[in-house]
Amino acid sequence: MMILYFTVAVLLFVVVYFRLYLYLFPKNRLVILMYHQIAERSTEDLTVSVKNLEEQFKYISKKKYNPKFFNELHTPSKRSIIITFDDGYKNNEVYLPALLEKYKLKATIFIPTEFIQKGYKDNEMMTFEDIRNLDRDYFEIALHSHSHQNFRNVSADFIENDLQKNMQILDNENIQYSKVIAYPYGKYPKKNPEKAAVFSVLKQLGILYALRIGNKINYFPSQNPYExxxxxxxxxxxxxxxxxxxxxxxxxMF
Known part of the structure; x- marks a missing residue:
């Protein structure tokens, strides 16, 4: 009997921990994928090869996931998926359009405007003109702060000013964007009062959603749109x- 109880407890833990119960509520199941760079070949964590990316896109399409932009989340649908890329690398603009069109998918690119203005390390970044010219049938632009600072290490006032600059530059460049932010490095304060202060800033700026990493499937609509x-x-x-x-x-756990 103890073995039975243990087995049931383990199964319940797995179902809850991995949110497998969301298979019973497909309209409330939201998968958000995070990518960065694309290259012809790669085994680096932040760079996916063209071959692997195409295999993944093909699988998403074959399994009839429903690709979404964040500005479309008000319309519920089964098997919703959002594909996101961070930072605005030039290789996104080189490789993504043909793959998205081929597999009828969509991608959201989170832009840290200072990276576009000044570059980032030795990487080739998109220009504002490149971003403007992305086909809006396949691409959505969203926010990634201006200076890409870890939100755990800066004040709420700094975050407010930095996000305002992020939005103002995109406005000045005539680039349409959704008021959604991917936290730089996936980080934000985890405890109050700092956490509440950051969330208050996001709300004041009209930010609809904010994304951490977390590596979990989302229940949507979420009671925690900033997490x-x-x-x-x-x-x-x-x-x-x-x-x-x-x-x-x-x-x-695998």
Whole structure:
């Protein structure tokens, strides 16, 4: 009998921990994927190869996931998925349009405007003209702060000014964007009063959603729109890893 109780407890833990119960509520199941760079070949964490990305997009399409922009989340649908890319790398503009069109998908790119103005390390970044010219049938632009500072290490006033600058530059460049932010490095204060102060700033600025990493499937609509989770897709992930992440999100227990 003890073995039975233990087995039931483990199953309940797995169902809750991985949010598998959301399979019973497909209209409330929201998967958000996080990517960064694309290259011809790669095994680096933040860079996915073209081959792997196409395999992943093909699988999403085959399994009839419903691609969404954040500005479309007001319309419920089964198997909703949002594909996101951070930072505005030039290779996104080179490789994504053809793949998104081929598999009838959409992508949201989170832009830290200082990276576009000044560059980021040795990476080639998109220009504001590149961003303006992205086909809005396949691309949504959103916020990633201006200076890409860790929100845990700066004040709420700094965050407010930085986000205002992020939005103002995009406005000045005539770039349409959704009021959604991906936290730089996926970080934000976890405890009050700092957490409440940051969320207050986001609300005052009209931010609809904010994204951490978390590596979990989201229940949507969420009671915590400033703590939506993304699933981190790494360059070394095999297609099997990718499929498991679409089901479980977090893979630390495998």
């Amino acid at each position: 939506l989770c993304r699933i981190d897709i790494k360059g070394k992930d095999t297609l099997i890893h990718f499929k498991l992440k679409l089901i479980f999100g977090r893979l630390k």
